[in-house]
Amino acid sequence: MEEKIKVMISEDDVDARIKELGDQISKDYAGKQVHLVCILKGSVFFTCELAKRITVPVSMDFMSVSSYGDGTKSSGVVRIAKDLDETLEGKDVLVIEDIIDSGRTLSYLLEVLQKRNPASMRLCTLLDKPDRRTHEVHVDYVGFEIPDEFVVGYGLDYAQKYRNLPYIGVVEGVE
Ligand code: IMP
Ligand code: MG
Numbered sequence: 001m002e003e004k005i006k007v008m009i010s011e012d013d014v015d016a017r018i019k020e021l022g023d024q025i026s027k028d029y030a031g032k033q034v035h036l037v038c039i040l041k042g043s044v045f046f047t048c049e050l051a052k053r054i055t056v057p058v059s060m061d062f063m064s065v066s067s068y069g070d071g072t073k074s075s076g077v078v079r080i081a082k083d084l085d086e087t088l089e090g091k092d093v094l095v096i097e098d099i100i101d102s103g104r105t106l107s108y109l110l111e112v113l114q115k116r117n118p119a120s121m122r123l124c125t126l127l128d129k130p131d132r133r134t135h136e137v138h139v140d141y142v143g144f145e146i147p148d149e150f151v152v153g154y155g156l157d158y159a160q161k162y163r164n165l166p167y168i169g170v171v172e173g174v175e
Contacts, residue, residue, distance in 0.1 A: 005169035017143050022053025033057040035091040040064040042098035045155040046126040061086050067105055078108045088116040098155045099127040103135035
């Protein structure tokens, strides 16, 4: 079945904002190498576009996590389905997320990653739904704050579809 998608943030607006974030990150990490940690799968499009806009040296690694629980009631424990290939020891780590919703995944994950002794660790998310937060997380870079609506595109899926949309959209009729 084909759902209807309404544009929330256009391709041009997303691209322009990613360029701004890239400029900001390049300034903040001047003289350093930034190690991007991409949280699969949703963050992959954002990570690549952002990396292209960063002018300091960049290295990248990938990690895949899933929350235990039935989706609505999670234990707060995150299972690492695919761990990073490299150590974080001494690196200036920038964790890249697609969206922060309850904050449950990230608050747990950041704790786990912090124990691996990075030189520094910051968090960058394309989208933030602050109204939904149940677990506090400090976010250093936010692309867009959005209202509590289910969005797709730019890596975000609905039943594994729509990750490839070049804009952020809302699936009509989905709670
Ligand atoms: P949380 O912050 O631990 O609640 O979970 C964030 C994760 O839930 C994100 O990384 C997405 O995978 C997923 N998610 C949350 N809101 C949306 C949405 O609006 N569209 C698609 N996925 C979402
Ligand atoms: Mg995700």
